Amino acid sequence: MAGYVSNDARRDETVGMKKIVTKFGGSSLADSGQFRKVKEILERDPARRYVVPSAPGRRFSGDDKVTDLLYRCHAEREAGGNWQDVFDRVAARYMDIAEELGLKADLQGELDVISRRIEDGADRDYCASRGEYLNGILLADFLGWRFMDAAKVIFFDGAGNLDSEKTNVVMMALLADGVPTVVPGFYGIMPDGRVHTFSRGGSDITGAIVARAVRADTYENWTDVSGFLMADPRIVRDPREISAITYAELRELSYMGASVLHEDAMFPVHKVGIPTVIRNTNKPDHPGTLISLSLPVEPTMPTITGIAGRKGFSVVAIEKAMMNAELGFGRKVLQVFEEAGISFEHMPSGIDSISVVVAGDALAPHREEIVRRIADLTHPDVLTIHDNMSIIATVGRGMVSNCGTAARLLSAMGRAGVNVRMIDQGSSELSIIVGVDDADFEETIKAIYSEFVG
Amino acid sequence: MAGYVSNDARRDETVGMKKIVTKFGGSSLADSGQFRKVKEILERDPARRYVVPSAPGRRFSGDDKVTDLLYRCHAEREAGGNWQDVFDRVAARYMDIAEELGLKADLQGELDVISRRIEDGADRDYCASRGEYLNGILLADFLGWRFMDAAKVIFFDGAGNLDSEKTNVVMMALLADGVPTVVPGFYGIMPDGRVHTFSRGGSDITGAIVARAVRADTYENWTDVSGFLMADPRIVRDPREISAITYAELRELSYMGASVLHEDAMFPVHKVGIPTVIRNTNKPDHPGTLISLSLPVEPTMPTITGIAGRKGFSVVAIEKAMMNAELGFGRKVLQVFEEAGISFEHMPSGIDSISVVVAGDALAPHREEIVRRIADLTHPDVLTIHDNMSIIATVGRGMVSNCGTAARLLSAMGRAGVNVRMIDQGSSELSIIVGVDDADFEETIKAIYSEFVG
Numbered sequence: 060m061a062g063y064v065s066n067d068a069r070r071d072e073t074v075g076m077k078k079i080v081t082k083f084g085g086s087s088l089a090d091s092g093q094f095r096k097v098k099e100i101l102e103r104d105p106a107r108r109y110v111v112p113s114a115p116g117r118r119f120s121g122d123d124k125v126t127d128l129l130y131r132c133h134a135e136r137e138a139g140g141n142w143q144d145v146f147d148r149v150a151a152r153y154m155d156i157a158e159e160l161g162l163k164a165d166l167q168g169e170l171d172v173i174s175r176r177i178e179d180g181a182d183r184d185y186c187a188s189r190g191e192y193l194n195g196i197l198l199a200d201f202l203g204w205r206f207m208d209a210a211k212v213i214f215f216d217g218a219g220n221l222d223s224e225k226t227n228v229v230m231m232a233l234l235a236d237g238v239p240t241v242v243p244g245f246y247g248i249m250p251d252g253r254v255h256t257f258s259r260g261g262s263d264i265t266g267a268i269v270a271r272a273v274r275a276d277t278y279e280n281w282t283d284v285s286g287f288l289m290a291d292p293r294i295v296r297d298p299r300e301i302s303a304i305t306y307a308e309l310r311e312l313s314y315m316g317a318s319v320l321h322e323d324a325m326f327p328v329h330k331v332g333i334p335t336v337i338r339n340t341n342k343p344d345h346p347g348t349l350i351s352l353s354l355p356v357e358p359t360m361p362t363i364t365g366i367a368g369r370k371g372f373s374v375v376a377i378e379k380a381m382m383n384a385e386l387g388f389g390r391k392v393l394q395v396f397e398e399a400g401i402s403f404e405h406m407p408s409g410i411d412s413i414s415v416v417v418a419g420d421a422l423a424p425h426r427e428e429i430v431r432r433i434a435d436l437t438h439p440d441v442l443t444i445h446d447n448m449s450i451i452a453t454v455g456r457g458m459v460s461n462c463g464t465a466a467r468l469l470s471a472m473g474r475a476g477v478n479v480r481m482i483d484q485g486s487s488e489l490s491i492i493v494g495v496d497d498a499d500f501e502e503t504i505k506a507i508y509s510e511f512v513g
Numbered sequence: 514m515a516g517y518v519s520n521d522a523r524r525d526e527t528v529g530m531k532k533i534v535t536k537f538g539g540s541s542l543a544d545s546g547q548f549r550k551v552k553e554i555l556e557r558d559p560a561r562r563y564v565v566p567s568a569p570g571r572r573f574s575g576d577d578k579v580t581d582l583l584y585r586c587h588a589e590r591e592a593g594g595n596w597q598d599v600f601d602r603v604a605a606r607y608m609d610i611a612e613e614l615g616l617k618a619d620l621q622g623e624l625d626v627i628s629r630r631i632e633d634g635a636d637r638d639y640c641a642s643r644g645e646y647l648n649g650i651l652l653a654d655f656l657g658w659r660f661m662d663a664a665k666v667i668f669f670d671g672a673g674n675l676d677s678e679k680t681n682v683v684m685m686a687l688l689a690d691g692v693p694t695v696v697p698g699f700y701g702i703m704p705d706g707r708v709h710t711f712s713r714g715g716s717d718i719t720g721a722i723v724a725r726a727v728r729a730d731t732y733e734n735w736t737d738v739s740g741f742l743m744a745d746p747r748i749v750r751d752p753r754e755i756s757a758i759t760y761a762e763l764r765e766l767s768y769m770g771a772s773v774l775h776e777d778a779m780f781p782v783h784k785v786g787i788p789t790v791i792r793n794t795n796k797p798d799h800p801g802t803l804i805s806l807s808l809p810v811e812p813t814m815p816t817i818t819g820i821a822g823r824k825g826f827s828v829v830a831i832e833k834a835m836m837n838a839e840l841g842f843g844r845k846v847l848q849v850f851e852e853a854g855i856s857f858e859h860m861p862s863g864i865d866s867i868s869v870v871v872a873g874d875a876l877a878p879h880r881e882e883i884v885r886r887i888a889d890l891t892h893p894d895v896l897t898i899h900d901n902m903s904i905i906a907t908v909g910r911g912m913v914s915n916c917g918t919a920a921r922l923l924s925a926m927g928r929a930g931v932n933v934r935m936i937d938q939g940s941s942e943l944s945i946i947v948g949v950d951d952a953d954f955e956e957t958i959k960a961i962y963s964e965f966v967g
Contacts, residue, residue: 307865310834310864310865311863311864311865314837314864314865315864380764383768383856383858384856385856386851386854386856387847387851389847389857389860390844390847390848390851393841393843393844393847394844397840397841397844400840402837402838402839402840403843404837404862405861405862406843406860406862407859407861407937407938408858408859408860408937409765409937409938409943409944409946410764410765410768410769410906410944411761411764411765411768412943452864463923463924463927465923465933465936466920466922466923466924466926466927467924468920469917469919469920469923470917470920470921470924472920473917473920479919479938481938482919482936482937482938482945483861483862483863483936483937483938484861484863484933484935484936484937489863489866490863490864491936492863
């Protein structure tokens with residue numbers, strides 16, 4: 060490993076220089092005005108030498124995203140409909156940008172090629188990928204940077220899974236010269252030469268792959284929000300942005316329903332320990348949210364990092380005197396759910412009771428079967444199902460050092476008149492999980508937010 | 514069932530009269546002075562018409578219990594040693610009582626029979642059972658009540674398990690006449706005619722069986738304490754007695770280490786819903802602790818009923834990103850413990866983590882095997898074992914209606930500087946279970962007691 064690194068270092072002319080990979084979302088590159096903002100952001104810091112653009116997004120509420128238009132082109136072509144009109148709208152988006160910025164790239168030539176291939180029956184992934192491809196060409200032209208087609212550096216296997224090692228080796232080699240480069244997001248190439256895309260939102264993944272390949276100091280993910288919010292703004296009024304969060308915390312919040320980065324996007328950079336920053340193209344002075352593998356727990360930071368939750372869980376509660384003495388009791392109960400294909404979320408237990416918490420809609424079709432199987436296998440004294448429970452996770456690495464957190468949280472809920480139906484805190488202490496009635500969901504999140512954040 | 518009850522009612526001359534079954538422990542019948550207290554207690558309430566005595570216990574610290582002496586007789590006889598000297602001490606205990614109370618029973622004749630049977634190699638259970646047998650004869654004489662040998666009314670099957678139905682039918686028939694009766698505790702008879710005993714402390718069970726057979730209104734269990742304490746008096750100074758507790762609460766406290774009734778003793782009476790009262794022979798005016806199937810939750814009662822806990826648990830903590838998406842993850846983990854014959858106590862879970870709490874001494878011999886099997890089956894990211902955790906259960910039916918209980922409990926712990934390692938509260942809400950370092954065990958119990966009781 061040591062030898063590998065030093066070989067690589069000899070090849071890499073950029074060793075020692077600070078490197079930032081930037082990814083810009085669709086709204087950040089929706090028109091020429093946004094292109095100008097992006098350029099300004101890149102020029103502010105010379106370390107920003109790698110850009111991964113998305114396709115142009117919405118310019119205004121009700122506008123179409125270019126990717127949606129391209130999917131529509133493909134669908135119309137497949138159906139034998141008039142795809143050209145839709146394609147003209149795509150072309151117009153790029154023409155406007157190119158004209159307004161006075162670009163010299165042969166946009167018409169590129170559009171002609173794409174148009175011909177759609178006419179010839181190009182597949183869905185190819186069509187969709189052209190949004191990022193064209194935007195990359197225009198952005199490279201505008202910045203005066205090198206354009207590197209993702210089809211040359213991002214490789215999928217025959218099953219459509221990223222060939223992570225090949226991609227890393229090739230990209231590392233080609234970007235090692237330190238030349239500022241634009242790599243369009245969202246797509247790569249299959250072994251048979253066909254273009255293949257990540258799932259929707261996959262430009263995040265491209266950015267993470269580039270960050271890993273160039274061993275970036277930071278991966279900046281520029282969007283139209285100033286970072287992650289501590290709570291859902293539909294529930295809490297003007298929630299604060301999270302200034303710094305660990306990948307593990309983020310994963311907990313995102314699992315519990317906070318809408319954050321594309322899930323797969325965190326893993327390539329997470330793996331190699333590169334910090335990610337979520338920033339706002341429209342407010343470039345806002346520091347955004349830093350996401351890192353580990354972060355110091357500072358005394359000045361808020362005790363909690365964020366709150367998220369989901370509604371609609373069901374609790375299957377099983378009571379049986381002396382169950383603790385029955386070897387295999389818990390395993391049998393979980394097996395019943397497993398056989399029905401239902402994942403369980405939590406399994407809090409008392410002395411003579413065990414509760415299995417599962418998603419209500421996963422339980423619904425198997426309700427009778429589950430009740431019957433548990434009765435057969437475990438002969439419980441009482442078996443009840445309680446529906447409509449919400450699970451709320453309060454996440455924060457700062458909670459470890461603060462032994463009063465659970466007490467404050469529950470006190471706040473008590474003052475709000477919310478009844479705690481479940482509490483679950485394991486030894487990780489990264490989060491405290493409470494169960495409440497669905498009707499108390501919003502009230503609970505408000506109460507916790509107001510207790511810890513104000 | 515209705516027909517059965519009415520048949521039975523015709524046979525039972527005591528229908529409509531209040532019936533109390535009393536069981537007196539060994540210290541309550543240790544000498545003639547205690548016999549006098551017992552008689553006085555029985556005479557206070559004419560409903561007390563059934564007595565189940567234990568063998569004479571210790572009269573003073575360092576004294577021997579008669580049952581221990583009888584076991585020693587048997588062991589000496591088996592070893593060919595001098596068992597007569599020990600038997601003489603047994604005989605003297607009963608002679609003293611008989612003399613001091615001026616009893617007319619043929620004690621010497623009974624002692625001679627027993628002595629001859631020991632000489633002839635009588636088995637261990639027979640020898641041990643004579644303690645209750647003789648005490649029953651003397652007590653019946655002293656009270657002027659009927660003596661009913663337990664070997665005539667309590668039946669075991671060939672495997673030594675109580676034949677509950679036969680016992681109930683026979684005892685119900687023989688006691689239906691309402692004559693005040695003494696039934697010695699602790700033993701019964703096997704199908705082959707040999708005497709068989711319950712496990713140590715089994716007179717509690719005899720008392721419960723009698724209570725069930727006569728359909729007692731109350732089963733009074735007279736001991737040398739004024740009921741159950743809310744907490745361990747070695748930890749909390751002068752803890753209050755519990756005035757009323759449900760069987761379910763009692764079971765939780767007893768499971769968590771509170772030393773209470775013989776565990777099997779609760780079930781016969783529990784089953785038929787007869788309330789039990791624990792009372793103090795030496796303080797007959799103290800109301801003791803009422804144990805009942807269900808009890809009202811009164812606004813004036815303390816929020817909690819009791820606190821108990823045990824030390825020395827180990828936590829096997831498993832972390833793995835995306836584990837919730839893996840069907841069967843929890844079941845596999847529990848299966849590993851089951852295969853090693855280890856019962857788990859709790860399984861709190863976070864988003865990407867699951868902890869299995871087991872008794873430390875059960876885990877110790879299987880430590881490496883468990884780690885290896887979990888690693889093989891579930892491929893975790895991190896697997897750690899934390900030892901020396903205590904589990905403390907705070908039990909109280911009053912907690913259901915009081916949504917601030919968990920908050921108060923955790924606040925009290927926080928003020929005491931105790932770090933919460935685990936919280937587990939399922940939907941039963943009869944108890945809140947917390948995990949703390951063994952070093953914080955006593956401090957935690959004190960803090961919780963002082964918060965809720967004062």
